[in-house]
Amino acid sequence: MEAEANSGSLEDSWAFIQRPGEGCRTVPLAGHVGFDSLPDQLVNKSVSQGFCFNILCVGETGLGKSTLMDTLFNTKFEGEPATHTQPGVQLRSNTYDLQESNVGLKLTIVSTVGFGDQINKEDSYKPIVEFIDAQFEAYLQEELKIRRVLHAYHDSRIHACLYFIAPTGHSLKSLDLVTMKKLDSKVNIIPIIAKSDAISKSELTKFKIKITSELVSNGVQIYQFPTDDESVAEINGTMNAHLPFAVIGSTEELKIGNKMMKARQYPWGTVQVENEAHCDFVKLREMLIRVNMEDLREQTHSRHYELYRRCKLEEMGFQDTDPDSKPFSLQETYEAKRNEFLGELQKKEEEMRQMFVQRVKEKEAELKEAEKELHEKFDRLKKLHQDEKKKLEDKKKSLDDEVNAFKQRKTAAELLQSQGSQAGGSQTLKRDKEKKNNPWLCTE
Helix, strand or coil: CHHHHHHHHHHHHHHHCCCCCCCCCCCCCCCCCCHHHHHHHHHHHHHHHCEEEEEEEECCCCCCHHHHHHHHCCCCCCCCCCCCCCCCCEEEEEEEEEEECCEEEEEEEEEEECCCCCCCCCCCCHHHHHHHHHHHHHHHHHHCCCCCCCCCCCCCCCCEEEEEECCCCCCCCHHHHHHHHHHCCCCCEEEEECCHHHCCHHHHHHHHHHHHHHHHHCCCCCCCCCCCCHHHHHHHHHHHCCCCEECCCCCCEEEECCEEEEEEEECCEEEECCCCCCCCHHHHHHHHHHHCHHHHHHHHHHHHHHHHHHHHHHHCCCCCECCCCCECCHHHHHHHHHHHHHHHHHHHHHHHHHHHHHHHHHHHHHHHHHHHHHHHHHHHHHHHHHHHHHHHHHHHHHHHHHHHHHHHHHHHHHHHHHHHHHHHHHHHHHHHHHHHHCCHHHHC
16 A cells, blocks of 8 residues: 555656646746847857858859859859869869958868769769768767767868759750759759850740759759748748849959949950849849858758768667657667677677688598598508519619629639630640750751
C-alpha cells in the first residue's frame, strides 16, 4: 500500500512538471530592466566578429561570371582567366576580405572552371555536388567534435548559387536542367541570364517565360525571396516575378551626361549596367546583397545543411524516435550502435580467425606436399647417385685391371729383353776368346 501511495505521489509530482515553453504567463514589469538592449548587443557582437558569405558561380566558360562578380562588389578580384581546354570540371575557390563602413565581410567566390566545355557533359554536375557536400561534411565534423570552435570556424558552406544561363533566346540546355535539378536540394539557386544584351527585349521576355516554364515542368526548385517578413514582403514578392534576372556586367566606366557610369559601349549605342530599363543588374544586387543576404545564410543552415545533417546521421543509425514512437536518447543510440559495432567486430574477428586457420591448414598441406615431393626427388637423386657411383667404381676396377695387366706385360717384356741382351754378350765374349787363342782366325 505504501509503495502504491508513493508511486501515486510520484506520478502526481511528475504531472505538475512543465516542459519548457508550456504554460508561460505574461507578467507586467514595474519598471525598466534593460533587456531591450539585446538587439543592440547582438548587432555590436556581430559587427565585431564580421560576416561571411559564399557564392558559387555555375555556368559555361565565357558567360561573364568573373566580370559580374567584379561589378556586383564594385572591385577587381584577382584571378586567372579560364580556358576551354580543361579536361574536366574544376572548382576554384578564392576568399577575399572586404570592408564597407565598419562592417567586415569575408567573401568566398567559387567558380566552375571548364563547366560545359567537354564533349561528354553527362557527369559535369558531379564535381559541383561533391564540392558542396564536402563543405557540409566539414561543418558537420566541426559540430561533432568534443571541443568545438564554431565561433572561429570559417564557414565555407555555399550560401548562394548564381546559375548563369546562356542568352540563346530559345530554351534551357539539358545540361542546365540536369545540373540545377541536382543542386536545388543542396543550395539556394538564383538563375540569371548572362550577357542579356545579346538578345532583343521581346526575345528576352519570351526567354524568361520559357525558362520559368521549363523549371516548373522539370521540378527544379529555385530560391524564392521570402515574403513572410512584412518589411520586405512587397519588394521580394515583386522581384520573385522577375526571375530569372537578365544581367550585364562591366567594370568600364563611361561618361553619360554629367556622370560616370558603368556601361558597355557598342557601335549602335551604350548599355548602362545600373539602368533598370537596360537590365536587371540593380534588382540582382538589391536582392542578393542588400535585402536577402542574411536570409540566404539562414536558409543554407536551416534547410540545406539540416537536410544533409539529418541524412548523414540517419545513415549512421541515429533517429529521433524508436520503433514505438518514443523519444530516442542519444546515449541509448550510442550504446546500441556501440554494441552493434562490437558484435560486428567480433563477427569479423571470428571470420578472420577461421579464414586464418583455413589458410594455415591450406599452407600446411601445401608445405607437406612440397616436402613429400622434395623427399621423393631426394630419393631419386640419391638412387641415381648410387647408380652412377657403382658405374664409376666398376669402370675404375676395370681400368685398374687393365693397368695391372699392362704392367705385367711390360715386366715380362723387359725381362725377355734383358735375357736377350745377356745371351748376346756371352756369345761375343766367347768369340773374342777364340780369336785370342787362335791368331789365324784374326788374319782370316
